[in-house]
Amino acid sequence: MQEYKVLLKLQSGEEKEITVSETVTFLELAEKYEDPDRPVALARFNGHLQELHRTIATDGTLSYVSMTHKDGRRTYRRSVTFLMQNAVEKIWDNKVQVRVLHSLGQGYYCEFMEPDMSYMETTPEMLLSLKIKMMELVDENLPITKNNVRTTDAEELFHRIGMEDKARLLRYRRSSRVNLYELNGTVDYFYGYMLPCTGMLQYFDIVSYGEGFVILFPYKNPTVVEPLETSEKLYLTLEESRDWSRMLEVGTIGYLNDAISQGRGQEIMLLQEALMEQKIGDLAARISQNPKNKFIMIAGPSSSGKTTFSNRLSIQLMAKGLIPHPIGLDDYYVDRDKCPKDEDGKFDFECLESIDVELFNKDMAALLAGEEVEIPSFNFKTGRREYRGRKLKLGVDDVLVIEGIHGLNDKLSYSLPADSKFRIYISALTQLNIDEHNPLSTTDGRLLRRIVRDARTRGTTAQETIAMWDSVRRGEEKYIFPFQDGADAFFNSALVYEVAALKIYAEPLLFQIPKDCEQYDEAKRLLKFLDYFLPLPSEGINNNSLLREFIGGGCFNL
Numbered sequence: 253m254q255e256y257k258v259l260l261k262l263q264s265g266e267e268k269e270i271t272v273s274e275t276v277t278f279l280e281l282a283e284k285y286e287d288p289d290r291p292v293a294l295a296r297f298n299g300h301l302q303e304l305h306r307t308i309a310t311d312g313t314l315s316y317v318s319m320t321h322k323d324g325r326r327t328y329r330r331s332v333t334f335l336m337q338n339a340v341e342k343i344w345d346n347k348v349q350v351r352v353l354h355s356l357g358q359g360y361y362c363e364f365m366e367p368d369m370s371y372m373e374t375t376p377e378m379l380l381s382l383k384i385k386m387m388e389l390v391d392e393n394l395p396i397t398k399n400n401v402r403t404t405d406a407e408e409l410f411h412r413i414g415m416e417d418k419a420r421l422l423r424y425r426r427s428s429r430v431n432l433y434e435l436n437g438t439v440d441y442f443y444g445y446m447l448p449c450t451g452m453l454q455y456f457d458i459v460s461y462g463e464g465f466v467i468l469f470p471y472k473n474p475t476v477v478e479p480l481e482t483s484e485k486l487y488l489t490l491e492e493s494r495d496w497s498r499m500l501e502v503g504t505i506g507y508l509n510d511a512i513s514q515g516r517g518q519e520i521m522l523l524q525e526a527l528m529e530q531k532i533g534d535l536a537a538r539i540s541q542n543p544k545n546k547f548i549m550i551a552g553p554s555s556s557g558k559t560t561f562s563n564r565l566s567i568q569l570m571a572k573g574l575i576p577h578p579i580g581l582d583d584y585y586v587d588r589d590k591c592p593k594d595e596d597g598k599f600d601f602e603c604l605e606s607i608d609v610e611l612f613n614k615d616m617a618a619l620l621a622g623e624e625v626e627i628p629s630f631n632f633k634t635g636r637r638e639y640r641g642r643k644l645k646l647g648v649d650d651v652l653v654i655e656g657i658h659g660l661n662d663k664l665s666y667s668l669p670a671d672s673k674f675r676i677y678i679s680a681l682t683q684l685n686i687d688e689h690n691p692l693s694t695t696d697g698r699l700l701r702r703i704v705r706d707a708r709t710r711g712t713t714a715q716e717t718i719a720m721w722d723s724v725r726r727g728e729e730k731y732i733f734p735f736q737d738g739a740d741a742f743f744n745s746a747l748v749y750e751v752a753a754l755k756i757y758a759e760p761l762l763f764q765i766p767k768d769c770e771q772y773d774e775a776k777r778l779l780k781f782l783d784y785f786l787p788l789p790s791e792g793i794n795n796n797s798l799l800r801e802f803i804g805g806g807c808f809n810l
Contacts, residue, residue, distance in 0.1 A: 253273050253274060253275065254273070254274040255271050255272065255273050255274070256271070256272055256273075256274070256308050256309075256310060256311050256312070257269065257270075257271055258271070258272055258308065258311065258312060258313070259312075260281070260285060260314050260315075261313065261315040262285060262286060262287075262315075262316075263286060263287065263290045263315075263316060263318060264287060264290075268285065270285075272308055274307060274308065274309065275307060276307060276308060277304065277305055277306065277307050277448075278295035278297070278302060278303075278304045278305075278306055278307075278308070278314070278316075279304035279305065279448055281314070282304065282316055286316055289475075290318055290474070291318070291319050291452065291474050291475070292304070292316040292317060292318055292319070292324070293318065293319050293321070293323070293324030293325075293327040293328055293445075293447060294316070294317040294323055294324060294327055294445060295314060295315075295316055295317070296314070296315045296316065296317055297312055297313070297314050298310075298312040298313055299313075299768065299770075300772075300773060301317065301445065301773050303398070303445050303446065303448065304447065304448045305398070318474065319470060319474035320470075320471070320472060320473070320474050322722070323445075324474075325469070325470075325471070326444055326445075327444065327445045327447060328447065328453070328469060328470070329360070330442050330443075330444055330446055331396065331446050331447040331453055332453050332456050332467065332469060333352055333360065333442075333467070333689055334396065334435055334438070334440060334442065334446065334689075335386055335389055335390070335450055335453050336350060336362075336382070336386060336467060337350060337438055337440060337689060338389060338436050338437070338438040339382055339385040339386045339389060340364075340382065341437070341438050342385060342389075342436070343381055343382065343385050346367060346414075347367065348364055348365070348366075348367075348372065348378075349364070349365040349366070349367060349369060349414075350362055350363070350365065351363050351364075351365050351369070351688055351689070352688070352689045352690065353464075353490075353494070353685065353691065354490050354681075354682075354685075355691060355693070356461070356466050356480075356486075356490070357466065357468070357480045357481050358468060358469055358470075358471045358477075358478060358480075358481075359466040359467050359468035359480065360466065360467050360691060361461065361462065361464060361465075361487075361490075362464050362465055362466070362467060363464035363465075364378065364464065367414065369416075369688075371463070373463075374463065374464050374465055376460065379459075379460060379465055382458060383457075383458045386453075386456070386458075387454075389436065389450050390450050390451060390453050390454045392450065392451075393449050393450055393451030394435060394436050394449060394450045394451075395435075395448065395449050396433055396434070396446050396447060396448055397433065397435075398431055398432075398433055398434075398446070399431070399433075399434065400429055400430070400431055400432075401429065401430060401431075401432055402428060402429055403422055403425050403427060403428055403429060403430050406422055406430050406432055406441060407419050407422040407423060409432075410422065410441075413439075415440075415687070415688055417503075417504045417506055417507075417685070417687040417688045418440075418441055418687040418688060418689075419506075420504070420506030420507065420509075420510065420687075421441075421504065421505055421506040421509075421686065421687050422441070423506065423509075424506070424509045424513075424786060425783070426783065427783075433446050435450070440689060441687075442689075442690060443686055443690045443780070443781065444777065455469070455470050455474070455475055455476070456468060456477060457477045459479075459480050461480065461482075461487075462487055462491070466480055466482075468480060483736055483737040484737075485677075485736075485742050486681075486736065486737075486742060488742075489681060489742040489743075490681055490744075492744070493682075493683040493744050493746070494683065496524075496527055496683055497683040497684070497748060499523075499527070500520055500523055500524060500748055502683075502684070502749075503683075503684070503685060504684060504685045504686065504687055505684055505685075505686055505687070505784050505785060506687065508520070508684065508748065508749065508752060508785070508786075509784075509786045512752060512786045512787075512788055513786060517749065517752075517788045517789075517792070518792045520748065520749050521788075521792050521793060521794075522792075524747050524748050524749060525794050525797060528747070528798070529564075531743065531744075532561070532564050532565055532568050532743075533571075535565060535568070535676070535741055535743065536565060536568035536571070536572050536574075537572060538741070539569065539572075539574075539651070539674050540569065540572035540573065540574055542674075543648075544669075544671045544672055545651065545672070545674045546619075546620060546646065546650075546651055546672045547616065547651070547652050547654055547668060547672055547674070548565070548569075548576075548651055548652065548653045548654065548676065549659035549665065549673055549674065549675045549676065550562055550565075550653065550654065550655045550656075550659050550676045550678060551655075551656065551657060551659030551660045551661075551675075551676075551677060551678070551732060551735070551739075552677055552732065552745075553679055553698065553728040553732050553733075554698060554702060554724050554728065555680065555698040555699070555701040555702040555705065555802070556678045556679050556680050556698065556745050557680065557701075557745040557798035557799075557801050557802075558655050558678055559655065559801060559808070559810050560796070560798045560800065560801040560808060561678055561743065561798060562578055562653050563578075563796075563808045564796060564798075565653065565676075566578060569651065569653075573649060574649050574650070574651050575647070575649050575650045575651070576650075576651050576652075576653045577650060577652050577653065578652075578653045578655070579627060579652050579653065579655075580654075580655055580656060581607060581612075581654065581655065581656025581657065581658060581659065581664075582656060583627065583628050583630045583637070584607050584608050584609075584611060584612045584628065584630070584637075585601070585607060585608070585630045585637065586605075586606060586607070586637075587635060587636045587637060588635025589635070591606050592605045592606060602657055602727035602730075603731070604658050604661065604663060604664065604731070607656075607658060607664065608637070609663070609664060609666075612664065612665070613665065613666060613667040613668070615627065616652070616665065616667070616668055617667050617668065619644060619645070619646045620646065620668065620669075620672060622645070622646065623645070624643055624644070624645040625643065625644055626639055626642065626643050626644075627642045627643070627644055629642065657727075657731055657732060658731060659675065660677060660732070660735035660736065660738055660739055661735050662738070674740050674741075675738060675740045675741075676739060676741050676742075676743055677735075677736045677739035677742050677743070678742075678743045678744075678745055679694070679736075679742075679743075679744065679745065680694055680697050680698050680701070680744070680745045680746040681694050681746050682694050682697050682746045682748075683746060684748060684751070686784065694746070695725070696778065696781060697750065697751060699717075699718070699721055699778070700751065700754045700758050700782075701750075701754065701799075701802045702717055702724075702802075703717045703718070703758055703761055703762070704754055704757040704758050704761070704802050704803055705801065705802040705803075707761050708757075708802075708803070708804055713761070713764065713765075714758075714761040714762050714764060714765055714771075714775065715765045715766075715769060715775075718765075718771040718775065719770070719771055745798050747797070747798065747799055749788055750799050751782070751785055752785045752786060752787060752788035753787075753788045753789075753790050753793060753799060753803065754782075754799075754802070754803070755782045755785050755787050755788075756787050756788075756789070756790065757803055758778070758782060759779065759782055762775045762778055762779050762782075763775075763779070790803055790805070793805075796808070
């Protein structure tokens with residue numbers, strides 16, 4: 253029997269040199285050497301992710317990915333979703349289907365469906381039965397097995413068992429083979445890695461919400477499922493997005509590919525842009541109806557399209573008889589030498605203290621009082637605030653459109669009357685699903701936007717953008733998401749066709765990332781995701797589209 257030398261790097265920081273046989277799995281080594289209080293989801297062998305059922309086939313370096321790492325969380329959530337599918341199948345014998353629709357809090361919002369995929373009412377009794385059955389399957393510690401099959405065979409299988417969205421998705425796969433997973437008689441295709449057995453899936457909860465339910469997962473603590481924390485406004489915005497996708501007849505990637513292949517791509521673009529323009533116009537009408545609205549505060553996570561949205565909203569406000577003036581909170585940065593630093597000793601440009609809050613409030617209060625104020629500009633090259641003669645004075649019809657990360661935080665604008673502020677939360681909340689049981693990550697959509705934009709406008713490589721993304725996400729969780737429910741309006745900036753258009757720009761950038769770097773696995777995952785989409789040429793995209801902020805060719809001076 254072949255043996256291999258392995259340098260094992262444990263989560264505790266300890267390192268061991270071990271010799272293992274070719275039959276030993278990554279899971280067996282984790283059970284022997286890792287702390288059980290730090291459950292693992294994946295192995296990283298010689299720099300690349302591996303599922304835990306795999307065995308070692310060469311000398312190398314081994315470490316483990318925890319359940320709290322982003323790749324570990326994805327793997328755990330995927331596996332629990334599969335467990336839920338099997339439980340539904342065993343309880344109701346295909347008389348009930350379950351559809352995973354989108355993320356909500358630290359969970360997935362789901363609905364029960366009739367066999368023809370029409371809506372079915374969710375009852376407390378159904379949820380209790382589902383949770384009990386899932387726990388029984390966990391206790392049985394059933395294997396989750398992986399099989400590589402021909403793509404055409406998988407497509408035929410999903411047609412036969414009524415998973416039409418999955419069959420439609422596979423119809424456009426270029427690869428001749430795909431990996432299917434099987435659990436207790438349930439077979440499915442998933443976008444990514446899985447855990448090897450149900451015994452590792454004991455941490456979840458199921459709670460009723462809206463017209464369906466949310467299946468909750470651990471987040472920062474791998475053995476603790478926190479209560480559902482979400483926004484009713486966010487849920488309603490996501491439901492509105494579902495209505496839009498139904499109107500466009502594009503609810504999954506497969507349907508979008510159908511539309512593109514049938515020559516309906518331009519029609520989808522125009523319909524989506526018309527719906528978005530109508531939404532922006534409705535917002536402007538709502539703002540203009542109240543003369544006390546003087547400060548339009550806009551905030552949202554990275555790559556939500558805040559700048560283009562602000563410009564388009566300003567045009568709609570002008571159409572309603574108002575005179576908008578854009579102000580970027582970046583111009584109120586403190587001088588670089590006064591900027592706080594984070595735990596790594598780097599400038600923390602995302603914390604509230606990086607903004608001169610006192611000066612901002614002084615200027616805004618003066619404007620509200622009818623005084624003339626000179627607005628600063630921040631020089632990012634010198635790291636200092638400058639004054640360049642830009643003076644403002646608010647008349648009866650003037651409003652300020654203020655865009656920045658802390659726009660929804662009342663600590664930023666503490667001196668301004670509450671009724672003078674209209675707060676807008678903007679985010680790219682995708683309307684597409686991959687298929688029946690795989691929601692499309694809104695975070696992935698924003699990351700692709702940023703990769704394309706930063707390469708075009710800042711000369712930043714995809715590798716560099718991916719490397720900084722975790723830090724960006726931490727800032728969003730700390731400074732943006734906690735304040736979203738205080739918004740007067742939510743705006744969804746996602747475009748149903750955008751990933752098909754971004755594909756043309758993003759793929760070459762992702763292919764440049766070398767295999768031996770830390771960001772390669774993430775690039776590989778994104779490339780697999782993009783491979784699901786047929787490309788959509790960007791020539792037909794409106795020059796005022798939010799997507800133009802990222803791919804270029806827009807009419808606004810960004």
